[in-house]
Amino acid sequence: MSQQSPSGGYSIFHGTMADMTFPEVMQAAADRAVVLWGLGVIEQHGPHLPLGTDVYMPSALLRRVRGLLREKGVNSVIMPPFYWGVNHVSGLFPGTFEVRPQIMVELMVDLIKSLKKDSFSTLFCVSGHGDALHNRTILDGVRRGADESGINAYFVGAPSFFQRLGIEAADPNVLPTATEVERKSRYFDVHAGTFETSSMWAVYPELVHTQILPTLKSTDFELDDLMEWRKGREHAKRKTPLGYLGDPASSDPELGARMMAEQAEIVADAIAAKVKAAA
Numbered sequence: 001m002s003q004q005s006p007s008g009g010y011s012i013f014h015g016t017m018a019d020m021t022f023p024e025v026m027q028a029a030a031d032r033a034v035v036l037w038g039l040g041v042i043e044q045h046g047p048h049l050p051l052g053t054d055v056y057m058p059s060a061l062l063r064r065v066r067g068l069l070r071e072k073g074v075n076s077v078i079m080p081p082f083y084w085g086v087n088h089v090s091g092l093f094p095g096t097f098e099v100r101p102q103i104m105v106e107l108m109v110d111l112i113k114s115l116k117k118d119s120f121s122t123l124f125c126v127s128g129h130g131d132a133l134h135n136r137t138i139l140d141g142v143r144r145g146a147d148e149s150g151i152n153a154y155f156v157g158a159p160s161f162f163q164r165l166g167i168e169a170a171d172p173n174v175l176p177t178a179t180e181v182e183r184k185s186r187y188f189d190v191h192a193g194t195f196e197t198s199s200m201w202a203v204y205p206e207l208v209h210t211q212i213l214p215t216l217k218s219t220d221f222e223l224d225d226l227m228e229w230r231k232g233r234e235h236a237k238r239k240t241p242l243g244y245l246g247d248p249a250s251s252d253p254e255l256g257a258r259m260m261a262e263q264a265e266i267v268a269d270a271i272a273a274k275v276k277a278a279a
């Protein structure tokens, strides 16, 4: 892959601790760097996006967040992304990998303890995947990891995101952002539709099958369709046989670039405010 990629690197390890040496990690911990962690899944994303979309997107977001935090005087390192997550909704599609929530929690706890061993004190997690059970599992893992390691750990997200999941914004392991990126669409667009496809197109154009986008019909889902789809498994497969929910044909890489930049600002602002309040 080209080194000129707008992602700043094709590998999901690019810019993360996985590309650092151990003395560099020691120095980062000594410099009181906070740790940023994206947690996605490998799951079907329609006929036009790769299975790793929910891992690629938080990876790209956190690289931008790290740069913005540096400008605000906050040191950070990016943990290699978590990608074996919970896939209730699209679990029946080919290419979707799934682990049980309790396995994900145990793995998160062990990884958070590893950060503690390295003398890191603060962790901020973002999700790359909308599945409700995946995100409730992230919060369980963050909470248990924090309790068992003594690390300050937070799940960062938009207020509407936590509200949908029934998660209290006042939860000590939750960090709601002050604002959120506005997503306007006539019908629901929640999976591999206009927004997700636009963002992938902006950052990883070589991974988007742009030539077939015009052939993908909008799903035109209203609330009852969405609720049926969210029941998952055979319901999701029946409601969206092509895997996407939304309107991929309306995707626009410039929209994706704007949304990504705005999201990075919003997340960096929330993290910087939290770090400064704790200092």
Ligand SMILES: [Zn+2]
Binding pocket: 045, 053, 054, 128, 129, 130, 191, 192, 196
């Ligand atoms: Zn996705």
